[in-house]
Amino acid sequence: MSDLMTQRSSLEDIVAVVFDKDGVLADSEPINLKSLRQVFASHGYRFGSEIDRQVVGRHPKDYFPAIARQFGLSTARQETMYAEKEALYARMWEEDGSLFDGVHEVLADVRSRVSRLGIATSATRAELDAFLARFELAGFFDLTLSRDDVARPKPAPDIYLSAARAFGTDPRNILVVEDSEPGVTSAHAAGTFCIAVGGAHLAPGTRVLADRTIATLRDLPALLGDLGRG
Template sequence: MIEGIIFDMDGLMLDTESIALESWERAGKEFGYVISRELMMKAVGRTLVDTRKLLVKNLGDDFPFEEVRKIRIDYTKEFMSLNGVPMKEGLIEFLEYCRTLKIPTAVATSTNRSDALELLEKVDIVGYFNTIVCGDEIEKGKPEPDIFLMASKKLGVNPERCIVLEDSENGILAATRANMIPIWIPDIIIESDIARDNARYICNSLNEVNIIINELNN
């Protein structure tokens, strides 16, 4: 029986990864840096600290991370103020399904807590979750298992009976290392041997996850 379900946020519940990639690219140009899509794809699922290390390593010690990040955030907020925060297909229906089954749920996102809560509150889904664990609350981010283990501990559930819903390679690896049940729902990364080899199940959208839960619970 499934005892808990842990959700990633960006790219899994909220359709925000592509916005972030474009915003990083635009912000980099203002400072004379080329921040490629390929480079930022490596940062998907990672914490702010790990993203900073990745960019400095690839763009040089002089890369003004905080300044560029501020511009990136401004671009993202501008987009969302005009268009709202886009949610992934089937999200509300699946959250209602989990509520019906009375399965404890958690968010485990690499995003810092203040930013994560702002997004979750904007789409009015905070109330669906028993707990929320964020990237600035753990020592080691994905692909290490820390964030998922903390989430399962807060839920009071057995990690081996916990589903993790993820769109990133780093998230799938973290869930595997936590001995959980990783379900990969591809977003901007649609071809990945790492995710494919480590995911227990692969779904096209959240609309398909209830089928897997029904199978595991019977």
């Protein structure tokens, strides 16, 4: 648990709440992992759940080369498989992609407590814009940041430092909602107040970097209510 826990016990100083996309709002990580496994299996390569922590919270541009190197794949083979993976993921997401239960309601509730909301994701700008349009979420957010808007993606702190600058405040006044090791690490390194959702993919050493943890996104309003009474 970070030092911010002892510095803040209420929402009094929170200027904005910033949400991660994949694994927080979008139920996309299972599709991400499934498409990766299927493509590698089609080429004769298999791996188990140990791969999950290399993948969850990262864009394929960041994790795919490292996994390919583990199997000694040539650059040409890697490029072919990456293209196959992205095409398969796109089909799966189009057919089965969804929001987590209650996203619209939670965002509306949070907006009633904190006036400004943002979204900060390791997805590309095109992916982010398509997501916001598909699920009619753009109207909730005053700020949208993608990997294309920063020099370094998560786990570097760049995206949350950028959010703080955009909102004109200190990172300590930004409340971040994350779910993955790269995301929690990024939020902590930036100095924000971080709430981790779920935590199935968080190592104990990363879990303690979060200021609070909740089981599901639907638990967020109640937690904010508790903080508001702090």
